[in-house]
Amino acid sequence: MKKPIKKTWMIASALTIGMAVLTPLQAGAASAEKTIEASVQKEQQQQIKGTIKNIFNSGMYLKGQDSKNYFISFSNFSTEQIEKMSLVEGQEISVEGNVVEDYIDFNTFEAYKKDLPKEVTKEDLIRLEKMFNEMKKLEKEINEDNDYSVEEIEKKFEEMDKIYAEMFKIEKPYVLANWLPKPFDEYIEDYGFNESNIVIKENDKKQLKAIYEEWVKLEKSGDEEKANDKYEEFYKILEPYVDELNALETLEKFMDSYKKAMEFLDIPAETLVKLKALQGDLQKALKDKNDELYDKLHEEFYGILNQFEKPQTFEEYMADFEYKVSEADSKKLKQLYEEYQALDKKGEQEKGEEIWEAFYNILAPYRTANKEILISGSKITINGQDYLPQH
Numbered sequence: 436m437k438k439p440i441k442k443t444w445m446i447a448s449a450l451t452i453g454m455a456v457l458t459p460l461q462a463g464a465a466s467a468e469k470t471i472e473a474s475v476q477k478e479q480q481q482q483i484k485g486t487i488k489n490i491f492n493s494g495m496y497l498k499g500q501d502s503k504n505y506f507i508s509f510s511n512f513s514t515e516q517i518e519k520m521s522l523v524e525g526q527e528i529s530v531e532g533n534v535v536e537d538y539i540d541f542n543t544f545e546a547y548k549k550d551l552p553k554e555v556t557k558e559d560l561i562r563l564e565k566m567f568n569e570m571k572k573l574e575k576e577i578n579e580d581n582d583y584s585v586e587e588i589e590k591k592f593e594e595m596d597k598i599y600a601e602m603f604k605i606e607k608p609y610v611l612a613n614w615l616p617k618p619f620d621e622y623i624e625d626y627g628f629n630e631s632n633i634v635i636k637e638n639d640k641k642q643l644k645a646i647y648e649e650w651v652k653l654e655k656s657g658d659e660e661k662a663n664d665k666y667e668e669f670y671k672i673l674e675p676y677v678d679e680l681n682a683l684e685t686l687e688k689f690m691d692s693y694k695k696a697m698e699f700l701d702i703p704a705e706t707l708v709k710l711k712a713l714q715g716d717l718q719k720a721l722k723d724k725n726d727e728l729y730d731k732l733h734e735e736f737y738g739i740l741n742q743f744e745k746p747q748t749f750e751e752y753m754a755d756f757e758y759k760v761s762e763a764d765s766k767k768l769k770q771l772y773e774e775y776q777a778l779d780k781k782g783e784q785e786k787g788e789e790i791w792e793a794f795y796n797i798l799a800p801y802r803t804a805n806k807e808i809l810i811s812g813s814k815i816t817i818n819g820q821d822y823l824p825q826h
Contacts (some may be wrong), residue, residue: 443694481808487523505809506810512815528681559605631679646669716732745777757805758805
């Protein structure tokens with residue numbers, strides 16, 4: 436069975452860490468399609484009342500009073516508006532908006548440009564929109580169920596990279612003009628050294644502050660090459676403290692936190708000894724920046740640990756789904772689930788994948804029936820207070 440490639444493309448500013456950057460957004464709809472889309476969406480205008488189930492940066496899941504599931508996008512609203520809404524799970528709200536077919540449809544150029552600096556000229560907005568729409572076209576081509584080769588797809592991503600680089604050239608002067616860098620002490624505090632009782636030596640701190648202030652000046656001037664060199668100089672001094680901050684936990688602390696998230700069978704003492712040795716090797720590989728060895732050890736560590744995870748029962752697994760399946764399907768699903776668990780335990784993952792596919796083929800109609808309706812929010816009402824998009 437052919438599977439469509441669904442690789443998400445994000446437009447994000449690539450300024451150095453610590454700078455105020457543009458909000459990452461996916462590519463939006465082409466302006467040539469706007470008239471058609473507007474007429475279709477007008478017919479699909481929805482008015483929904485319901486209860487908030489989950490909240491994310493990009494939107495929220497809503498259980499409608501009509502018993503349908505909805506995802507409401509925040510793409511038309513500013514960050515400040517969303518903060519003012521003070522949304523909480525379990526809250527009852529009203530929403531108006533247009534139905535869209537795919538999550539990617541939430542990210543139009545209108546949504547993208549609301550996070551651009553207000554000083555961007557009309558001419559530059561026109562140029563940005565044209566490039567934005569070129570990226571949208573490429574993304575749609577990649578995401579469609581097609582027969583593109585891996586090489587063809589990679590080529591399209593390369594084209595998108597080039598377009599993004601051109602967009603960023605236009606955006607960067609505006610971003611730099613609006614950038615308010617943090618004072619050095621505040622910037623260093625954000626790393627969390629104080630919370631971990633890590634003290635930066637006075638001489639290192641003095642050097643770091645001087646280099647940081649030079650880096651800020653270079654960034655503001657737009658001299659990217661010199662700014663990057665200066666930041667490397669800054670980080671070379673800071674790196675030992677960051678390494679100390681990011682050192683792996685002791686095995687005991689790790690296991691304690693991991694057991695809170697997962698249920699485990701009893702792990703033999705000799706296995707714990709092996710895990711502790713592996714963790715020491717992992718820490719060394721991380722410090723030595725030996726990525727290949729780190730990946731290999733990481734796989735071995737979790738391979739051992741996973742053997743002692745207590746598997747969920749079929750009933751526990753199904754409890755996570757909101758929908759109920761018929762008794763006949765439930766019997767088939769339970770049999771497949773237990774077959775999958777047995778194969779997984781024996782390490783026969785390839786056979787297990789076939790069983791898991793059969794399992795989800797039975798669930799497919801239930802998932803489709805309970806699939807969220809996607810709404811691009813144009814009005815959100817909370818406790819009588821209306822919030823409308825700011826353009």
